[in-house]
Amino acid sequence: MRLLVIGGTSFVGRTLVSDALGRGHEVTTFNRGLTGKDVDGVEALRGDRSTDEGIRPLAGRRFDAVIDPGGLVPAHVLRTARATAGSAPFYAFVSTTAVYRTWDTAPVDESAATWPGAADQEGDPADLGKLRVHKRGCELAVEQVFGLGASLIARAGSIVGPYDNLGxxxxxxxxxxxxxxxxxxxxxxxxxQLIDVRDISVFVLDQVEAAAGGVHNVVPDGxxxxxxxxxxxxxxxxxxxxxxxxxxxxxxxxxxxxxxxxxxxxxxxxxxxxxxxAVSGASAKAAGLRTxxxxxxxxxxxxxxxxxxxxxxxxxxxxxxxxxxxxxxxxxxxxxxxxxxx
The missing domain is CATH 3.90.25 (UDP-galactose 4-epimerase; domain 1)
Structure with missing residues (x-):
């Protein structure tokens, strides 16, 4: 497959890129070139999706799927989704279980209430105080452009593993x-309840290869x-x-x-x-997640x-x-x- 990975230089993104290359896929990364070194073997495109001009390097290119492992600002994700909607049939977004609004009952499954979000909301990616609302807005941006059938929303839990960028x-x-x-x-x-970054990567790539849309809590089931x-x-x-x-x-x-x-x-x-x-991982497990x-x-x-x-x-x-x-x-x-x- 021809895959476009947004970012792709640290932790989740880096792992996804390495695993995709290991599966024989052609990988193009799109980033500003500021966070880290691109993985050897990719075609690296430079750009900044915070502006319409910055996203232009994607024009005229075709991909089998877009994988967005780190979007933090809804308007940036919305711009990316719109720019690739005509050139890629599937969009995978790695979100977070932090989008859920309350944690006083267990288990928390995909039907639980989420924080409100807006697909076109601007913001500072470093403002993690708004992470919950912004990530939900990013999800809505993907769903608005690609629809639930042609998009994967992978709500990851607490992530561990090599190349950790949390600490x-x-x-x-x-x-x-x-x-x-x-x-x-x-x-x-x-x-x-902790999830290895490599298990997230395998799950996301499996769903992308099968063009299997849906919303899943990517966590161990228990x-x-x-x-x-x-x-x-x-x-x-x-x-x-x-x-x-x-x-x-x-x-x-x-x-x-x-x-x-x-x-x-x-x-x-x-x-x-x-x-x-106590987040339910039953949906992801049924879809093939192994930890x-x-x-x-x-x-x-x-x-x-x-x-x-x-x-x-x-x-x-x-x-x-x-x-x-x-x-x-x-x-x-x-x-x-x-x-x-x-």
Whole structure:
């Protein structure tokens, strides 16, 4: 197939391009040439879809499908969809489960209410505070131009794997590799639902090759690891002497430790987020999604980091991880509390 991949130089896009080339497809990438190096073997087009002029390099070209793995501004996606509607019969867009409006019930499936969005909305790609609304607007832009039958909306969950441009799993790996006492949040049995970037890529390419339209939550159908297994696997694959110190969530919150950012992938077990790690993956599973063991993702991410891989954070992405000084303060407060209890 002749595939047009928008972006295609980091994390999800890079993985899609590499896998598509490995399947024997002809791949053209379209990007500004600012984020990273194009994968060897592609035809690289330079342009900027934030303007009508910037999208002109796509004029007169024909493709079997467009894959858009990173669109963040609805108006940009709408412009891309319109520019390719007459030259490509199918459009695949990688969205996010963050488009869902509430997380207080489980499971969260594709019928759940989403945030409102507008297909023509402008905005700053780095303004991740509007990610939920903007991603929904991007979905609507694709559906408006291509229709549901000729488009794939792949709502990815929390993504891990090599070439990570977010930095959550890499932070745990690098921190645990340093050794010593490491703060571990909440209940070790707390389930997590994480998807490897390579499994997303295989699923999207399979759907593109079959021209199979639809909206799917691209997540494991159920939790596929726990916070305890995450920490223990990081200890094992890094060969570290780190000692996890499990602290209850109330204590961590009282110390001002921020969930998700300071302790990546930690979402407190509270009623209003009861569905966060309970997104239904049944639709994607029925359509062919297969997920690898989580331990493989941890091992391969560590091997990537050891071989010189470095997280190139996407614009607007917050820095992940707990500062060393704060970590030591929280550990000291925990020790003091434990001593007082005894």
């Amino acid at each position: 959550q799993l890499p932070w745990w790996l690098t921190r645990i590799a340093e050794g010593g006492r490491v703060i571990a949040p909440g209940d070790p049995a707390r389930g997590l 939790t596929n690891t726990t916070m305890g297994r995450l920490v223990d696997t990081c200890v094992r694959v890094t060969g570290s002497d780190a000692t996890p110190v499990w602290m209850d969530e109330g204590f961590l919150l009282s110390q001002g430790v921020q969930p998700w950012t300071e302790l990546p992938l930690w979402i407190p077990d509270l009623p209003d987020v009861g569905g966060f790690w 690898r063991p989580f331990a493989d993702s941890v091992r391969d991410t560590w091997e990537w980091l050891r071989s010189g891989g470095e997280v190139q954070a996407a614009p607007g992405t917050p820095p992940f991880g707990l500062a060393m000084e704060k970590e030591q303060q929280v550990l000291a407060a925990w020790d003091s509390r434990q001593a007082g209890d005894n």
